[in-house]
Amino acid sequence: MASRLTLFLALFFVVDIYFYQAIITVTDLVSVHIAYWLIDILLISGLISILVAGRQLQRAQRWLTGLFTVLLSLAIPKLVVTPLLLIEDITRLFRGFPGRSFYVSELVLFLAVLVLLVVIFGLTRGKHFYRVHNTTLYFEDLPSSFDGFTITQISDIHVGSFTNEKQVQKGIDLANAQQSDLLLFTGDLVNHAASEMDPWISAFAQLHAPYGKYSVLGNHDYGDYIQWESQTAKIANLERLKVVHQEMGFHLLLNQATLIEKDRESIALVGVENWGKKGFQQYGDLRKATASLPTGIFKILMSHDPSHWDEVSVDQEQHVHLTLAGHTHGMQFGIELFGFKWSPIQYFYKRWAGLYQSDGKYLYVNRGFGYHGLKGRIGMWPEITVLRLKRSK
Incomplete structure (x- = not known):
């Protein structure tokens, strides 16, 4: 630092x-x-x-x-x-x-x-200038029942930075307005402490999707960046945060997988704990999370830090079709005009905003719902991602 x-x-x-x-x-x-x-x-x-x-x-x-x-x-x-x-x-x-x-x-x-x-x-105004990013992805092996299936992704809420309930509600309403089948949150609910969520639980509990709401932890959720009175207090904070996810109606995946079923067909939703480079903790265990899954099943992975895709998941022996990440915030500063995209964060992260592809595997990096550090967003606006899965012919 x-x-x-x-x-x-x-x-x-x-x-x-x-x-x-x-x-x-x-x-x-x-x-x-x-x-x-x-x-x-x-x-x-x-x-x-x-x-x-x-x-x-x-x-x-x-x-x-x-x-x-x-x-x-x-x-x-x-x-x-x-x-x-x-x-x-x-x-x-x-x-x-x-x-x-x-x-x-x-x-x-x-x-x-x-x-x-x-x-x-x-x-x-930029900190709540929510933008919806729509992306359609095609897969040959997507189960036919999931052709047209939609996912809303939000990431990096950082609720401890919020001060304007009305403006935050705009973002929640916009996410619900997408009417997606599934809603996924890819980590960093708080800045430091679970108590930051106390005034906001009912607001974020409003998020809904017919096939459920799922979440993973981000690097800030572990409480690693403030001094605790004891290790016991730090552990208790993390346990309380896990309960908060439940109180909001989210199923928190901790190096786990679950099946999303539709018309007698299934896809696997995998969630790993935070795994990062350059000093970030590596709690995530993708091998453990996918161990019980049948070979060849279609997989969507939630992993907070996009560096996990390059370092682990893209070479995983079990094919991970789509990975959803966040973490970078697009540095909350950058330029996106007419297809041109630039931010200083690209000199630190190879994958930092939007869609990436390698050998038929996709990574989408959400720019973040909230903000942290810089008290706003300049050119890199808060994002609600909508992904539509299509079966290619």
């Missing part, structure tokens, strides 16, 4: 210094120059102070998240428009390096303001 923050702050300073060139080109007011750097100094000093004081404290984490969100909000517009200043410098190099163009700097500042407005929308 500390190394990543250091890298981010170093990049922030480089971009900040470059962007400052546009500021001093447009205005020579000393008060503006001082205010520009004073804001940075206060934000970064606050971040460092909180980290030194104790990141494990819940109050410290809230302050850390808030300050980081403000810092990121200021950094994004600068980062987006800095390439324009770089292009100008390249042309200046071939023109004897004259002074900066007032009009180019003015354009840079104008565009930065526009980007800032998008960021503000993301932080205020």
Whole structure:
């Protein structure tokens, strides 16, 4: 965490210094120059102070998240428009390096303001700007009774971040409005503690589907990221969270499989505990979860972290037809326009949002229903996935 923050702050300073060139080109007011750097100094000093004081404290984490969100909000517009200043410098190099163009700097500042407005929308409205993503998948060996069968997937609720009951209800209603046959939740119900769900159980219990609701655990659900008074308290928290899934009407699959039956035919729904790379716990056991299943049965796997697909399930001896994951949130920041998709998370995760395929096996990574860390979503809106299974001829 500390190394990543250091890298981010170093990049922030480089971009900040470059962007400052546009500021001093447009205005020579000393008060503006001082205010520009004073804001940075206060934000970064606050971040460092909180980290030194104790990141494990819940109050410290809230302050850390808030300050980081403000810092990121200021950094994004600068980062987006800095390439324009770089292009100008390249042309200046071939023109004897004259002074900066007032009009180019003015354009840079104008565009930065526009980007800032998008960021503000993301932080205020974007966190509940729910989008439905529809995908149809074709399989030769899908049982004929399941031709046209629909699945609604949600992931990464992170209920501890929610503050607006009315806006969250919009997302719940939108999920129900899809009228899918099956509803699946792929982990990270809470940020840290099961108690975060207490005010929200009745709301999420409204989710319904005729063939049932099933869920798995995500990395945040184990309570690994806060300090507990004892190991016993941590274990009790996880046990309480498992009960919460029941109270919401979800069947929690813990390295288990169950059969979904329709017109005397069946498909297997498999759920593994969290399995991740790069320091994340590896509780998932796909071999155990599929051990009792008949060979050749059509399988849908719920596995919170998409890295599990590349590292384990795609090479599993029992063919897993479709894997559903979440975890990445699309970093809650990115660009998706006209088929183009980009987010910084793609430099950390090979599969990070949407549909992927390999050797007839599919992975769908949901962008997340909620938010965590960054108090909003910018360009990478909260997602409700609807998958329609079709039997190919």
